[in-house]
Amino acid sequence: MSSENQFDVIVVGGGNAALCAALSAQEHGARVLVIEAASKEDRGGNSRFAGTIFRTTHNGLGSIKPFLCEEAAKDVHLCAIEPYTKEDYNRDLSNVSHGRNDPATSEVLLDQSWPIIEWMYKKGVKWETTTRKYYNVEGQKGKVINVEPGAAIMVRNSGVGLIENLYAAVERTAYGPNPITIKYDCPGHDLITSGDMVLGVRTRQRGSYVDIYGHVILASGGFSSNPAMRRQYLGEGWDLVLVRGTKYNTGTMLCRAIDAGARTVGHWGAAHASPQDFHGPLMGDIKISPHIPRYAYQYGITVNVNGQRFFDEGEEYWEKTYAKTGKKIADQPEAKAYQIFDQQAIHLLPKRYETATPIWADSIDQLATKIGVSTQALKRTVEEYNNACPQSDKFDPHALDGLHTNNSILIPKSNWALRIDKGPFVAYAVTCGITFTYGGIQTDTSARALNNEGKHMPGLWAVGEVAGGLFYHNYPGGAGLTKGAVFGRIAGREAALSRLSARSRL
Structure with a gap:
């Protein structure tokens, strides 16, 4: 040999x-x-x-x-x-x-x-x-x-x-x-x-x-x-998500090891999937992909294309929620959502948001029109959310501040529940990006x-x-x-x- x-x-x-x-x-x-x-x-x-x-x-x-x-x-x-x-x-x-x-x-x-x-x-x-x-x-x-x-x-x-x-x-x-x-x-x-x-x-x-x-x-x-394996193990729609990383993670040697008798373990129906810029590349591009994560959702609200919130944006620090938030977006119509912020939070957005295309508006009505969401639906969502927010000056962007909504809304916000009422307002379109299985x-x-x-x-x-x-x-x-x-x-x-x-x- x-x-x-x-x-x-x-x-x-x-x-x-x-x-x-x-x-x-x-x-x-x-x-x-x-x-x-x-x-x-x-x-x-x-x-x-x-x-x-x-x-x-x-x-x-x-x-x-x-x-x-x-x-x-x-x-x-x-x-x-x-x-x-x-x-x-x-x-x-x-x-x-x-x-x-x-x-x-x-x-x-x-x-x-x-x-x-x-x-x-x-x-x-x-x-x-x-x-x-x-x-x-x-x-x-x-x-x-x-x-x-x-x-x-x-x-x-x-x-x-x-x-x-x-x-x-x-x-x-x-x-x-x-x-x-x-x-x-x-x-x-x-x-x-x-x-x-x-x-x-x-x-x-x-x-x-x-x-x-x-x-x-x-x-x-x-x-x-590997879109076929993603669809097989992760479910409907996962063959269409944005891939954040390398194109070479096709699962070939994983499958060969299993064929050779290796035991499988873990959560095959789940993956690290996070909010990414909606206009990002479908496959990892080293010049673009590292700059398109959108992880500041805790400082605003996130709505789907029907103008509805669909998860607790303030459940925990982003480091403990971002990897499951992508799936929540993938489950929404068109696998698309919008992160919405007002002037109380815009200064908190990390530098990576500078690579996005922000959608600005002076009013919520105008913002709804610009992002193609029902004006009535988005207005109702924002009003219900604002009415559930506490009147408090205890907002702390870098701690679990306990500033939470009351039980008047179906989906709570557990921390950082600031009203969305200080225009101009800005929205960022996001989708699901898979990182690893x-x-x-x-x-x-x-x-x-x-x-x-x-x-x-x-x-x-x-x-x-x-x-x-x-x-x-x-x-x-x-x-x-x-x-x-x-x-x-x-x-x-x-x-x-x-x-x-x-x-x-x-």
Whole structure:
């Protein structure tokens, strides 16, 4: 067998989880190959499109400061960040997943969420706080912003920065004795198996299949860019939603692993789906897609094309509701809605709203006409909502302020219930954008893939979106990248040690 087709560890995928796995396997002495379906220009999977919040435990701003890059350190005076404990993280994860998240996997995630930040920092990842990207710093006019502590840290320059940092770390291994090899335009096609044992990966090239042998770490994503699988598992209309990320997450290797006997787990009928600009590209475009999220709905109201509200915009911090709000929009007529704000809230909209096409009007009647909604219906909705809002000066945009509507309306607003009565008014058209799917392969706490009988499949690990069991119904912002990195690091270490142990016995 040619040495070109023989490696200790083969990582299938090219995003955050994959590269953490590759770097970890390499530092534990393995000869590593990364196969990436995309070209070098398009590498990085969904991670390249991510906002890059990493949900992690920490002891407050003081503990975060030493890990901020030089540019970000200059901005610490803009924000206050309270500690985020393991108990906080566990509560948030359990609440959004309705208690269905796997306890053992969750425990590892919580324990390793801060160590992975430190490890990635040492690999060259540049960190900053989320203050400038997710809050309107200019609109606060010098006020200190209380950043939601669970979503306090992110990678500088978002997904592009994350991928650049991680690939730079991979490329630096070329100067040592054990370089990581990368093959682009090299999609995984199938697993090479002998019973439950995974021996390697069959890759699909233009004129042939090429078999590569070694322990396999699947980090190839879910099925977010496969319209047939979305329609099959997520339901009616999901084949038509906007795709926020890479076009390469087609679910191929996920399906091949299941065919080989891997057990499925998780919420296959749900996905991370959030409000996006209605005019955004149907498939991820790195020049546009990262700039079109519309997550400030808590500061106004959202109505469908019939002029009706359809969810509680102030249920929780946006970081804990945005990933389920997309589905609510997808379920509306035309999968379309409008976020409406008045002058009390417009200064709170994050910078990303500058890429939208705002629809301005001096009155609600005029706004209804401009957005093509029944004037009578929108007027009634706004009047009923306004009448249900309290008379209070306790509005706090950066805390759960308890400013809620009364029970005179069917759909409440639990926080930030300001009247919509200070014109001019503005509306932003939004739709549903899918980020990643929740269903996947069941793994143990070492990221080993389990078969249908619950036993580990020798030679196979699964990390990132291809591994299920942690997210159900909803998702706490930033937990996905943390999960991918944590278990990518674990899988890389375990696969390397397993392979080297087997080699020493030969």
